[in-house]
Amino acid sequence: MENPGRRELVKGLIFSVPLLAALKSEALASPGRGALIELPPFPFQETHLQGERKGGRILVVGGIHGNEPGAYTAAEILRTVKVKRGELFIAPRSNFVSILADKRGYNGDMNRKFGPLSKKDPDYKRVQDLKEFIGNVKPDILLTLHDGYGFHSVNPRAWGQCIVIDAEEHNGFPLGKEARAVSKAVNRSIHKREWRIPVYNTRTFAADTKHPEQRRSLTYYCLTKPKVPAICLEVSKQLPNLETKVKFHLMMLKEFFKLHGVEIEPSFDYLIANVERLVNPKRTYTVDLLINGRHVSVSSSRTFKVPKGSRVKFLSFHGSDGTNAVSFDVNLNLRRVAIRRRIAFTVKDDFRKVFSVRFEVV
The missing domain is CATH 3.40.630.10 (Zn peptidases)
Structure with missing residues (x-):
């Protein structure tokens, strides 16, 4: 059976290189060469x-x-x-x-x-x-x-x-x-x-x-x-x-x-x-981030320029229990990636796109 996850990873690497180098957490690049971005594991909701x-x-x-x-x-x-x-x-x-x-x-x-x-x-x-x-x-x-x-x-x-x-x-x-x-x-x-x-x-x-x-x-x-x-x-x-x-x-x-x-x-x-x-309830969406130890709250599309060696964490999502973030530049199963230059994350409410958060290494 075709593995769509592997297909998406290959596609992401083909179209993002040399803009993006995404590695599994077990083989992360040195933070000094780019930035490390982490998201919480996907929850099992019950x-x-x-x-x-x-x-x-x-x-x-x-x-x-x-x-x-x-x-x-x-x-x-x-x-x-x-x-x-x-x-x-x-x-x-x-x-x-x-x-x-x-x-x-x-x-x-x-x-x-x-x-x-x-x-x-x-x-x-x-x-x-x-x-x-x-x-x-x-x-x-x-x-x-x-x-x-x-x-x-x-x-x-x-x-x-x-x-x-x-x-x-x-x-x-x-x-x-x-x-x-x-x-x-x-x-x-x-x-x-x-x-x-x-x-x-x-x-x-x-x-x-x-x-x-x-x-x-x-x-x-x-x-x-x-x-x-x-x-x-x-x-x-x-x-x-x-x-x-x-x-x-x-x-x-x-x-x-x-x-x-x-x-x-x-x-x-x-x-x-x-x-x-x-x-179709009315909702306000925010994402809480930790960028190099500094708390940031995001409620609309935004681009962050971060220095080499940066560490970024997505701490929490607010809006609905379907609110979360993924990057279509890499395999969506990855919740820890190292980047060389840039990456975009799409904040979604289930299938709906809400806004994007981008990071550029400078």
């Missing part, structure tokens, strides 16, 4: 919300694919609610580097890495963090959110707008029965045929399945290892806008929450009615 009344326990996972903003935005919105009954666990950005890159998988498809995986894989820690979270939580059900291509109701080979199950039943859990109940409830309010949400059974456990690749997916892992029921919710990439994608995710989540006895405040009906405002 949230636990518990209600006062007993109910079910649901885990929602978003962001396994970085170019599916409907999925991780819906998961992020759930982090703002209060749980009245039951427990809610959320991992909104399980593949943060791919979200910032706005790519399906910056290091390859992370949803094919839940089988055997080399410790050298750039996504290894992200996969392990998510596996550990699932194992610690042991929810009644895991719901993984995705934005797929096309409309399954008019093209059975398309993954958009459907509820995906690996089997009709597994370990006594009625995946098909539950998925169809949600499908039926959601479709009552969907009038466009292509936007309706059917159930797609990939029959992953069957010897003659057409989707053996799903045996390396998150849902299959959940069903076979920690024995957690898992279902995939897909909306279509071809829906008209982000607000509509998030709305359909919330509509499906609403019905699953009903089935498992989890109640939130404000209600799903409120979230759906106010989805445009929730997707």
